[in-house]
Amino acid sequence: QVQVIECGGGSVQAGGSLRLSCAASGHTFSNYELGWYRQTSVGERAFVGSISRVGSWYFVDDVRGRFTISRDNGKNRMYLEMNNLTPEDTAISYCNIVAYLFKAHHSFWGPGTKVNDSS
Numbered sequence: 692q693v694q695v696i697e698c699g700g701g702s703v704q705a706g707g708s709l710r711l712s713c714a715a716s717g718h719t720f721s722n723y724e725l726g727w728y729r730q731t732s733v734g735e736r737a738f739v740g741s742i743s744r745v746g747s748w749y750f751v752d753d754v755r756g757r758f759t760i761s762r763d764n765g766k767n768r769m770y771l772e773m774n775n776l777t778p779e780d781t782a783i784s785y786c787n788i789v790a791y792l793f794k795a796h797h798s799f800w801g802p803g804t805k806v807n808d809s810s
Contacts, residue, residue, distance in 0.1 A: 693717035693799040697786045700804030703776055711771040711804060713786030721764040724789040727771050729782035729806075736785065742769065753779070778808040 699711040715723065726741035740750040742760045750758055759772040769786065783803040790797050 693723075693788050693790055693797070695786050695788050695799050695801035697784065697801040697804040699771075700784060700806050702807040702809035705777055705808060705810045707776050708772070708774045709776065709806060711773065711784055711786075711806075713769040713771075713788075713801060715767055715769075715786075715788050715799075718790055718792065720762075720767040722790065725760075725762060725769045726787040726789070727760065727769075728785045728787055729780075730785070730803075731782045739784070740771070773806070776806070776808070778810065780806060781808045782806055 693715055694717055695715045697711060697713050699709060701709060703709050722744060724743055727739040728736050729739050730736040738751060739754055740748065740758060740760050742748045742762050748760045757775045762769045783805050785803045786801040788799040
């Protein structure tokens with residue numbers, strides 16, 4: 692089992708920045724594939740970006756150029772730096788961990804952290 696927890700959400704004005712953090716424990720963090728998703732009040736949970744075990748990253752078009760993703764395997768943490776935030780970024784952000792355990796891929800989620808537009 693992998694335990695996942697996000698933090699760093701909050702209220703920010705348009706154009707502002709936030710840094711989300713995801714901590715995971717349970718197995719070898721460096722072996723995890725990591726991703727961020729978000730869910731608005733009216734939509735389904737949607738993929739935002741990811742970072743692989745070797746550090747390759749990918750973002751959807753809506754956030755590319757504004758968001759940065761990184762991981763610190765020594766601290767068992769992943770980060771999402773969000774800049775130039777807009778009202779459309781208001782959502783609950785979720786950390787997703789994909790771990791290869793017991794000869795199968797397993798997906799684990801945190802409870803989410805809320806990002807609000809305070810404009």
